[in-house]
Amino acid sequence: MCACSLTFLIDSGLGVMKMTKEQNVPGERDICFFGTVTASISHEIKNVLTTINETAGLLDDFAFQAQRAESELDPSRARDAAAAIARNVRRADGIVRNLNRFAHSTDRSRAVIELGDLLNLFSNLAARLAANRGARLQVTNELGDLKVLTAPFSLLHLLWRSLEFVLVDMGAAGQIQLRVSATAGENSVGQQMELIWENSTKEAMGSVADFPGEIERGLLERLPGLCQLRQEKDRIVLLLG
Numbered sequence: 135m136c137a138c139s140l141t142f143l144i145d146s147g148l149g150v151m152k153m154t155k156e157q158n159v160p161g162e163r164d165i166c167f168f169g170t171v172t173a174s175i176s177h178e179i180k181n182v183l184t185t186i187n188e189t190a191g192l193l194d195d196f197a198f199q200a201q202r203a204e205s206e207l208d209p210s211r212a213r214d215a216a217a218a219i220a221r222n223v224r225r226a227d228g229i230v231r232n233l234n235r236f237a238h239s240t241d242r243s244r245a246v247i248e249l250g251d252l253l254n255l256f257s258n259l260a261a262r263l264a265a266n267r268g269a270r271l272q273v274t275n276e277l278g279d280l281k282v283l284t285a286p287f288s289l290l291h292l293l294w295r296s297l298e299f300v301l302v303d304m305g306a307a308g309q310i311q312l313r314v315s316a317t318a319g320e321n322s323v324g325q326q327m328e329l330i331w332e333n334s335t336k337e338a339m340g341s342v343a344d345f346p347g348e349i350e351r352g353l354l355e356r357l358p359g360l361c362q363l364r365q366e367k368d369r370i371v372l373l374l375g
Contacts, residue, residue, distance in 0.1 A: 163349055167291045168240075174262050175233045182226040189218045232258045239286040244358060249280045249325065253314060256293050263294075267301040269310050276315045277325065284374065288356040292363070295353070296329050296370050299345050306331035317373060324359070327372040345370070 193215045200207040235255050257273045264271040293312075300306045310331050317326040345365045346354070354361050359375025 164287070164291065167294060171236060171259055171294070172233065174259070175229060175236075178229050178262060179226060182222050182229065186219055186222045186226075189215050189222070228258075236290070239290055242286075243288075243356070244283060244285050246281055246283050247286055249277060249282050249284075249314065250275050252284075252286060252289065253312065256290055257312070259290070260294060260297055263297065264301065264310060268307045269301060270308070271297070272309055272311050274311060274313045276313070280325070282325065282374070283358050285356045285358065288353050292350060292353040292357075292372070293327070293329075295350055296345075296363075296372070300329055300331055300370065303345065304331065308332050325374040327374070328369050329372075330369040332368070 193212065196207055196212055196215070232255060236259060239252075239255075253273050253275055257271055260271055297310070300310060308331075310329060313328045313330060315326050315328075317324050346363045350363060354363050357374065361375050362371075362373040364371050
């Protein structure tokens with residue numbers, strides 16, 4: 135998200151005080167990204183609710199049949215149905231937690247975060263996007279619980295657009311790996327993220343679009359430090375300064 139500064143002038147009787155507060159201002163592409171992710175999450179929640187509703191209906195059938203003395207209520211079948219409901223409640227709870235974490239990624243334009251937590255969140259958010267294209271996303275984090283200063287929402291947005299490029303423009307299928315490792319420069323140590331694919335239908339046809347584009351370059355500028363994003367033969371490389 136873009137950042138701007140809001141300035142307030144307050145007459146305190148002792149003169150005029152100027153108060154400045156940084157505020158995130160979403161761009162059109164940010165809102166589209168936010169809407170895309172929340173729509174995907176809502177579909178997941180709906181699927182879970184459908185399963186819970188069907189299982190609850192099965193329990194009701196058991197009770198109705200037992201009430202009419204058509205059959206005895208099988209305790210094991212009732213327990214299995216109750217266990218299925220409990221599993222799906224836990225699944226729904228995890229989905230809502232991801233939604234909550236994603237929503238809070240917009241709290242501040244820049245923040246110190248645990249990189250591993252953000253990667254796990256991205257993996258959970260993007261799993262459905264990959265599955266709909268016949269792919270599986272695997273995250274390999276070689277850095278552990280590393281704390282970094284970054285722009286959480288913009289980094290998630292950039293990773294999402296990179297994955298969309300791999301899936302749609304490159305036509306990648308099968309397993310896609312997001313590998314994170316350390317990279318050393320002359321005066322500092324940074325982080326390197328690589329989206330690596332094995333099979334690409336469009337690469338062989340020579341119909342690969344330019345990447346990164348204007349939107350990706352704009353997102354890159356929001357990240358602190360000297361960051362780079364480039365496309366290689368079988369991967370996209372993101373360097374965080």
